[in-house]
Amino acid sequence: MTSFVHAPDLQWPSWRQRLYWWRHDPMEADEIVSLDLETTSLDPRKADILSIGAVMIRQGKVMVGERLELYVEPPASLGAESIRIHKLRRIDLEGQLPLEEALRQVRAFLGNRPLLGYYLSFDMAVLNRHFRRLGQPRLKNPRIEVSALYHRKVSRLFPDVHLDLRFDTLSRALEVPVTGRHTALGDAHTVSLMFLRLRKGSVPYPR
């Protein structure tokens, strides 16, 4: 078993944290958090957060018990278009957490652990936009992009293949059971299983 890397001290200056992650592979971190958002739009400049799901991966195991599942008060931009995908209606979100409180909890849960996700840059962009609006620092955690990991692993063996990187294709190729598609926690869960498979398992056959 490989030895795992501890996350750097939170109090370190950011240059030192970045140096640390340059020297150590985030994938080998002791604790990794798989993160997923459900938003009102796919445009990171306009998207509002509806729900946040996160699962802890500790020492190569998905900790089902250590999870974060937050729903946020419905933003004004919640429209019929996106409801069809995530199936969260305005009425479902009435009376849930205010955005500021939800973001505070997320930051506490994430700490400075490496983050894992599918098209994570979108989620990070949305999160950071909201942090900036609230005048808080952005998240500087190192990132692990599951689709990039997949691409790297597969294209090394099949360099010429055109890779389909859609979520469902990935889960099928990696033979990972999908639970709760298009819920924040469900997707975070599935992504963490994909990650475990990619980190340790054999190279998947592309589909």
Add this chain to the structure above:
Amino acid sequence: MSEHFNFDATPFNELTNHERELFKEGLSIGYYVPGETLIEPGRSSEALFIVLKGVIEERGKDDHLFAHYGPDDFFDVRGLLSGQSRHAYRAVEESIVYELMAATFHQLCERNPAFAYHFQADLAAKRQLARRDGQNLAEFILTRIAREHLLPAIEVAADLSLGDAARMQLDVGADALLVRQGEGFEGLGIVTRTDLMRAHFQQRLGDDSPIGPLAYRPVAWVELGDFLFDAMILMTRQRIERVAVRQGQQVIGLLHLTQVLSLFSTHSHVLALRIARAETLDELRHAAETLDTLIATLEGNGIRLRFIMQLVSALNEQLLAQVFEQCVPPAGRGRCCLLVMGSEGRGEQLLKTDQDNALIHADDVSPGQARSWMARFTQALEAFGYPVCRGGVMASRPEWCRSLSDWQRELRATAQEGRPEQLLRLSILMDAYPVAGNDNLYIPLRHTLSNWREQGERWLSYLAAATVQFDTPLTLFGGLKTAGERLDIKRGGIFPIVHGARVLALREGLTERGTLARLNALGSRGVLDPVLAENLSEAFELFMQIRLAQQLSAHRDGLQQGINVATLNRTERDLLRFSLHVVKKFKQTLTRQFHLDTR
């Protein structure tokens, strides 16, 4: 959030909602590549592993393979309970495995005894647990009192002497008398056997004192057609054992507590009585039709299968004996003996399969005469829903209807010549059991059979070879091997046990009837390892039970082979796999004992 973990499977469905939350708190998911070790031997177990996908193998110290674990299987319970696992667990395929922290597991076991019991129970207890609860109680409660439940009511005058009354009771086999003291139902009193006894021994009343003063009034009664349940409540309330049953003002019989109780356990007692009382073939046919329902009820009530088999065999024998009596004239009955063979002969008959029977007749009965009786017998059975035997093992055929000396000559010839068809007939005859007619004709034949090996020992290995002709349906890795979805349990499990026990019994000259009794005897004689014999009995019972359950749920013909493994739950699959391993071991023992590998 959707449920990630499947809480519907056996032990986990015991958990309450709150406990499920606790369970999830302590749950993690691991991913293992082939060859990776999950549990090292000798290390303390840190978690209960529940396979989500993939295959994990369990290996002992000398790299001996113990088991494979597939989706929904969990391990290593023994390690968790004893604190240290003895075997190594390794991934064979890439596997996704749930891991429940040991601390959480123990906490849940403490909170929920039913959950804990699943893990602590051994195999036998697990089988008990897997059995369903009684489901036919309703049938009892809703049964109405009918004439066939009743004992005859005997009415006597009040001035009858005690001695006469006692003798009358003994003659009729009645257990209580109704004493007429006045007009109508109100004028009746009841005198039971106990009352007579007390009068004689305690109060020292003489033989010729009248019965009148002893009678107890009023007699508790129910109406014909009332629910049995009413009668039972009445008996419980008044602390009595009999009630009179009336139709209008007329008493038509007595209902006894034992009668009610036998109905409570099933309708077996009544069925036996109906068979015994039947006077025409038609009445018998109705009784025969009830038999299948009875089996289904018993099975549903979770009665142990060996008792069901005993009961059903006993009823079947009564039935056959009755049919025999209807078909053979009284003069012939003493001069021939009807044998049943196959599963019926071994006392393992459950659902009606086909007719397997033979006849021994005395030397002074002409073969043509005997065959004409048996032709009627076969027809009658066919009308009852026992199909004609496809192998022609029926008393109406000349080769199965012989005189005693002819049978013995046949056995001697078998010992000398050992032709395949003779050996086949011998192994069928091994299971023979007399059910009707004159038993004295059977005893010499039995004697010849138990001494058969003195002449015929060299043929035994030919007989035993049949045991290993079908492969045990296990894969290379010890999992269940199925053809499509079906697993042929008769060829793969039941036949080897039955035939192996039969051949060994022939070699040892055992006279025990039935596979279970034979295995038991073989174990105590040291022919088989006692543990193996015990396990074989359990395995045999399990196979029969699984087969019976599937036959009952499908259609009731008992001829369709193969069980659908997909419909079994995890516990049953586990047990089945274990039992098939036992069969495999038995085959190896037989191969060694009869030198089958050198043939």
